[in-house]
Amino acid sequence: xxxxxxxxxxxxxxxxxxxxxxxxxxxxxxxxxxxxxxxxxxxxxxxxxxxxxxxxxxxxxxxxxxxxxxxxxxxxxxxxxxxxxxxxxxxxxxxxxxxxxxxxxxxxxxxxxxxxxxxxxxxxxxxxxxxxxxxxxxxxxxxxxxxxxxxxxxxxxxxxxxxxxxxxxxxxxxxxx
Numbered sequence: 001x002x003x004x005x006x007x008x009x010x011x012x013x014x015x016x017x018x019x020x021x022x023x024x025x026x027x028x029x030x031x032x033x034x035x036x037x038x039x040x041x042x043x044x045x046x047x048x049x050x051x052x053x054x055x056x057x058x059x060x061x062x063x064x065x066x067x068x069x070x071x072x073x074x075x076x077x078x079x080x081x082x083x084x085x086x087x088x089x090x091x092x093x094x095x096x097x098x099x100x101x102x103x104x105x106x107x108x109x110x111x112x113x114x115x116x117x118x119x120x121x122x123x124x125x126x127x128x129x130x131x132x133x134x135x136x137x138x139x140x141x142x143x144x145x146x147x148x149x150x151x152x153x154x155x156x157x158x159x160x161x162x163x164x165x166x167x168x169x170x171x172x173x174x175x176x177x
Contacts, residue, residue: 005057008047008051009048009062009068010068012041012044012045012065013065013068013069015040017073019037020073022037031128035139035140036146036147038119039151040151042062042083042119042148043155045059045065046058046090050155050159051158051162053169056091058090058091059091061087063087066080089115089117093107093111093114094108097111105156108152113148115148117144123144124140
């Protein structure tokens with residue numbers, strides 16, 4: 001599990017670093033557009049949780065990604081918080097519902113929505129107060145939810161594609177999702 005989380009985390013870190021100039025520019029221009037694009041850092045941890053299906057895999061992948069990307073981002077150590085807290089929230093939902101032993105799609109999307117909610121809360125803390133309006137808040141929330149739920153659906157598709165292509169994994173719990 002550790003090596004798999006490290007691999008997914010490394011891919012996520014490369015994605016974060018590669019997109020950093022674009023995402024930083026978008027964040028300065030529009031918090032609403034950034035809410036749609038900035039969530040891409042959640043894809044690796046979501047795929048890891050779907051593929052590995054082990055408690056802690058989502059959180060561990062996010063932490064590995066944040067530590068690897070830390071020296072290359074403008075956020076510095078705050079990237080650990082920005083990736084870790086949303087991942088922890090989703091992980092707690094998955095653990096509380098026993099998703100890893102009894103996977104259910106509704107729980108998967110509920111955990112993803114929790115991740116999006118925490119990402120939104122973090123966004124509120126960093127949005128320029130001069131740009132803050134009720135509409136910016138509403139559209140930023142909608143953007144975060146939409147983008148993370150879309151990424152959760154992508155993670156399901158990636159999991160199915162990996163399984164279809166013959167990549168082997170150690171199954172935990174039922175596999176009929």
